[in-house]
Amino acid sequence: MIEPSIALYGEAFAKVTASLDELLTKAHVRYAMLVDRKGFVLAHREALWAPKPPTLDSIATLIAGNAAATSALAKLLGERRFNELVHQGERIGLYVEEISNEGLLVVIFDETAPIGRVKLFAKKSIEEISGLIDSLGSVETTNADLGNDFALDASALLDDLFKGM
């Protein structure tokens, strides 16, 4: 089964959410998402004033697929891959930028948000989030780093469980 490449929870999740919220407010965008390269939504926020969001899961999947598909084009131009994509429709714009190796920041905005402003605050968010993701390390490392306290707590919890049987 395919699983998200980053495990985002607890304090790290709260920090990412706060960063996305700040992006929403300052750049006046509709939706902001942290997506991994497989297309999983790791965190997402919506502006209060934004209309009912489209299916963000499907959008994330299509964006991750599209980002992967453009790598052939990037290679023809002598680039490893594109780290920034802008799709602009009549009213709605889509801004995608990579975060570390594993993540993509996806911002959906309308004509009330100038693209320069979106990019500026998106880059600020990316700086905050990429630091966080790098400190998290891979899924394996975080699982392995549970510490001594956890072992004691877990064993106490198991004892309690079996007492009741």
Place this chain on the structure above:
Amino acid sequence: MIEPSIALYGEAFAKVTASLDELLTKAHVRYAMLVDRKGFVLAHREALWAPKPPTLDSIATLIAGNAAATSALAKLLGERRFNELVHQGERIGLYVEEISNEGLLVVIFDETAPIGRVKLFAKKSIEEISGLIDSLGSVETTNADLGNDFALDASALLDDLFKGM
């Protein structure tokens, strides 16, 4: 067999080429192409200072494919399709904008060209070229509109050909 959706030759081709040349000079970009939605290169120009270009045919095919593939994403966001795409790598950027219904303007630039400048002169080119394409009409109309002089010239040419036999 798949054929280009626009027949570009003679005066129209010269005007498109002149418009692309102006774009190259004013925006300081490497390559500029007029591509149809099927991926055919209708006209292309390269800056004198630009390195040997990558295979523009392959790039055109991938870009047309990518533009078509993003239409599902556009529809999820309530747009018919995206009329503007920017792909940015470490050094090389790619700017694609639609011209009328049938064409795409593709601009490839490096870090010497600010994106704002590229967009500005690309939009000027698009205005010139879209007027031209609309006046050309579809392939059928241009073929049908050959006029009386052509018939006389053609018959004279055929007479000459058969005289020599």
